[in-house]
Amino acid sequence: METLETLWTWTPFLLQGFGWNVLIAFSAGLIGLAFGVPLAYLMRARTRWVAGVSQRTSGVIHHLPTFALIFYMAVILPAEVSLPWMDAPLRVAAWFKVALALSAMQIGYVSENFSIALKAWRDGDAAKSMLFIPGWINGFLITAIASSNASVVGVNELVSRCNTVIAATGQTDLMIPVYLYASLFFLAFCFPLAWAVGKLKTRLAARVGLSRPR
Amino acid sequence: MTGRKWFLRCGFWLMFLACAGVGATPSPTLQAIEKSGVIRIGVKSDFPPFGMLDGEGQPKGMEIDLARDVARRLNVSASLVKVTTENRLQRLEQGAVDLVIATTADTIERRRIATAIEPPYYAGGVTVMMRENQRIQDWAGLRGKTVCATQGAYYNRPMAERFLLDLVIYRDTRDALLGLRDGRCVGYLYTQSAIHAFLAKEEWKGYAAPLPLAMVSQWALFVSRAEKGTAYERAIGDIVAEWHRSGFLKEREAAWGLPPSPFLNQTQAQWLAQDKAGHWVCSRTPEGEWPTACRNTALLTSAEATGLQNIGLLIKERTGIDLSFVYDPFDRARFFKGLAITVVMMAACVLASLAWGMAWALLVDGRVRWLSALARLAAVYARMTPPLLQMYLLFFGVGGVLFASLGWSLYPMAVAIGCMSCYTGAAIMNSLVEAARHRRLSNPSFRLKTGTLMQAALLAKGPIMGSLINVMKQTVMASAIGVPELLLVSLAIMADQGNVNVMMNVLLVAYLALITAAAALLAWLQAWVTRRHQGVH
Numbered sequence: 160m161e162t163l164e165t166l167w168t169w170t171p172f173l174l175q176g177f178g179w180n181v182l183i184a185f186s187a188g189l190i191g192l193a194f195g196v197p198l199a200y201l202m203r204a205r206t207r208w209v210a211g212v213s214q215r216t217s218g219v220i221h222h223l224p225t226f227a228l229i230f231y232m233a234v235i236l237p238a239e240v241s242l243p244w245m246d247a248p249l250r251v252a253a254w255f256k257v258a259l260a261l262s263a264m265q266i267g268y269v270s271e272n273f274s275i276a277l278k279a280w281r282d283g284d285a286a287k288s289m290l291f292i293p294g295w296i297n298g299f300l301i302t303a304i305a306s307s308n309a310s311v312v313g314v315n316e317l318v319s320r321c322n323t324v325i326a327a328t329g330q331t332d333l334m335i336p337v338y339l340y341a342s343l344f345f346l347a348f349c350f351p352l353a354w355a356v357g358k359l360k361t362r363l364a365a366r367v368g369l370s371r372p373r
Numbered sequence: 374m375t376g377r378k379w380f381l382r383c384g385f386w387l388m389f390l391a392c393a394g395v396g397a398t399p400s401p402t403l404q405a406i407e408k409s410g411v412i413r414i415g416v417k418s419d420f421p422p423f424g425m426l427d428g429e430g431q432p433k434g435m436e437i438d439l440a441r442d443v444a445r446r447l448n449v450s451a452s453l454v455k456v457t458t459e460n461r462l463q464r465l466e467q468g469a470v471d472l473v474i475a476t477t478a479d480t481i482e483r484r485r486i487a488t489a490i491e492p493p494y495y496a497g498g499v500t501v502m503m504r505e506n507q508r509i510q511d512w513a514g515l516r517g518k519t520v521c522a523t524q525g526a527y528y529n530r531p532m533a534e535r536f537l538l539d540l541v542i543y544r545d546t547r548d549a550l551l552g553l554r555d556g557r558c559v560g561y562l563y564t565q566s567a568i569h570a571f572l573a574k575e576e577w578k579g580y581a582a583p584l585p586l587a588m589v590s591q592w593a594l595f596v597s598r599a600e601k602g603t604a605y606e607r608a609i610g611d612i613v614a615e616w617h618r619s620g621f622l623k624e625r626e627a628a629w630g631l632p633p634s635p636f637l638n639q640t641q642a643q644w645l646a647q648d649k650a651g652h653w654v655c656s657r658t659p660e661g662e663w664p665t666a667c668r669n670t671a672l673l674t675s676a677e678a679t680g681l682q683n684i685g686l687l688i689k690e691r692t693g694i695d696l697s698f699v700y701d702p703f704d705r706a707r708f709f710k711g712l713a714i715t716v717v718m719m720a721a722c723v724l725a726s727l728a729w730g731m732a733w734a735l736l737v738d739g740r741v742r743w744l745s746a747l748a749r750l751a752a753v754y755a756r757m758t759p760p761l762l763q764m765y766l767l768f769f770g771v772g773g774v775l776f777a778s779l780g781w782s783l784y785p786m787a788v789a790i791g792c793m794s795c796y797t798g799a800a801i802m803n804s805l806v807e808a809a810r811h812r813r814l815s816n817p818s819f820r821l822k823t824g825t826l827m828q829a830a831l832l833a834k835g836p837i838m839g840s841l842i843n844v845m846k847q848t849v850m851a852s853a854i855g856v857p858e859l860l861l862v863s864l865a866i867m868a869d870q871g872n873v874n875v876m877m878n879v880l881l882v883a884y885l886a887l888i889t890a891a892a893a894l895l896a897w898l899q900a901w902v903t904r905r906h907q908g909v910h
Binding site: 219221222223224225226227228230231233234235238253300304305307308310311312313314315318319321326329331332334335338339341342345346349350353 | 506507508513516517518533534535537539753754757758759760761762763765766769770771773774842846847848849850852853859860864867873874877880881884885888889892
């Protein structure tokens with residue numbers, strides 16, 4: 160009972176942290192679209208070597224481990240960049256570095272799936288190309304879950320705040336409830352989306368007339 | 374001193390000097406010292422407890438003790454000369470002092486203007502002073518945290534880069550300490566010796582410096598540039614080696630109230646090590662040098678090394694790319710151990726994920742009433758919560774309870790493999806069950822059983838391969854609970870050596886190569902299994 164009360168007290172604090180997770184995931188998703196879609200076009204380019212090079216690039220990006228990339232971005236990217244048209248140097252926030260790292264995974268997904276969709280579209284199979292949408296949402300879900308890794312480079316998101324709560328209350332026996340509680344946040348966010356994706360996919364697949372497992 | 378004792382001692386020192394002289398050129402400095410009976414030693418007077426002044430203005434401190442011991446062992450008297458950080462090496466070059474013992478860190482730059490005596494006699498570094506009970510035991514615990522620091526300190530930037538600290542810079546020590554007291558930061562980043570002096574004061578009760586030293590620099594005695602390779606350099610080097618072996622340095626350290634430093638322990642163990650024949654491992658080579666294994670490889674030049682070490686140092690000198698895991702035996706050992714652990718983790722995760730996924734799929738599609746429903750629910754949880762959180766929950770949460778109640782401790786590697794294969798196993802299960810559903814479109818009685826599992830697996834081979842590649846990429850996450858895999862060792866190496874960019878790029882390339890190779894291997898295996906299976910049917 161007392162544990163539940165403690166969890167309730169800290170809920171706003173934890174929710175704010177989860178806001179960072181969502182922000183990171185959305186940013187990564189958008190960056191992924193912005194770079195993944197053009198890459199997909201290049202992968203389907205008529206010029207042979209352009210297609211070859213872009214397919215290689217997509218493959219390499221696909222094989223980069225996200226967790227290591229988070230450290231890479233956090234360590235290598237400067238804390239500030241000065242842009243010629245701005246007076247003050249622009250601060251590169253830690254959460255943005257993580258979003259950049261996670262976007263690699265997204266670029267990999269998007270370029271691969273979108274190039275398949277593109278081929279379907281060019282072959283006149285519009286319905287099949289629509290399958291890209293559930294694919295993208297699935298990728299986004301994986302990114303949302305991976306956003307928890309931001310805690311290891313000190314971004315003050317949900318998992319990191321869990322550790323703060325445990326340290327602040329000084330109760331080690333709070334550890335299991337807090338971590339379980341935090342995992343429910345992810346579950347509550349991802350489950351409805353995943354369910355909707357499942358429905359969408361079944362419906363789209365029925366239209367395509369093929370329900371090949373993906 | 375009795376005559377006999379005096380005689381013995383004289384004999385010992387004659388032998389000692391004779392031995393030290395092997396392979397060395399004669400030294401004018403040593404001759405002058407012997408002739409005058411005085412050695413002039415530069416020491417500091419403003420760096421407690423190493424070199425300071427007592428109530429009567431006389432020098433005292435740990436380094437003063439060392440200076441006196443050098444003179445005693447050379448059988449001459451010591452003349453102590455006050456030097457400062459700015460002029461200490463200049464005084465050597467001018468010939469105003471014969472030896473400098475003044476908290477001087479041994480660096481490649483300094484070796485160009487003076488001769489560093491090997492082995493080093495002490496190691497300084499930076500640490501963080503913070504309130505007790507902060508639950509921060511290592512540098513990783515400070516990532517992203519606000520830390521106070523003083524303007525102009527050379528270590529601010531590298532520390533912020535290597536450990537991802539968020540530094541607030543104060544004008545001076547006083548302001549930074551106030552910042553710490555008022556809670557504007559979790560700790561104060563400063564040199565260990567100074568922090569040690571603060572902690573000794575009453576006003577900083579309840580504060581501690583629990584983190585290991587970072588930016589460790591080894592302190593060396595220095596003689597002039599011209600003395601490189603002379604009998605004098607050898608004699609002083611032998612004295613320092615003897616200080617380590619006899620425990621004199623550790624004893625003096627304790628006498629001056631310094632905390633026991635791991636550096637002195639490690640160096641003593643290294644210099645006391647003997648080979649099978651009972652000789653010191655660290656003894657002079659016929660050329661009069663210490664063996665490379667007993668020297669600080671980061672300070673060697675390629676001319677002083679052979680083999681791999683030579684190649685690594687050459688690359689460093691020519692290109693500035695510091696591949697310390699090539700030329701430094703310690704870094705090399707830990708880097709390849711990390712690589713091996715990563716490979717083992719990848720293989721274990723792939724196998725465990727496949728096993729989990731298949732067993733889970735059999736359970737879910739087997740329709741064992743509530744058990745199948747439960748398995749389905751468990752899979753949803755496993756797939757939609759971060760593996761990092763699952764690892765923390767199991768390792769710190771459950772692991773803590775197990776340790777408190779039963780005294781068992783969990784293996785971090787087993788926990789990591791378990792959690793990651795659980796997450797991936799759930800995804801594989803999903804693909805298998807979906808494949809089974811697809812099969813049912815043409816064959817309504819199709820069920821996942823041990824006999825039919827392979828059909829479903831071949832149908833879902835694309836997504837399953839994707840999941841397996843993902844789990845191999847995820848093994849990096851094991852570093853979060855302290856599994857010393859490639860990322861963790863690379864972070865440790867770059868923290869010690871400062872080769873941040875190089876290590877990060879090496880790390881990424883290493884992972885890329887590993888995963889690309891593993892993916893090719895998996896694809897080949899998959900093709901082989903497919904062929905065999907089709908051959909059977």
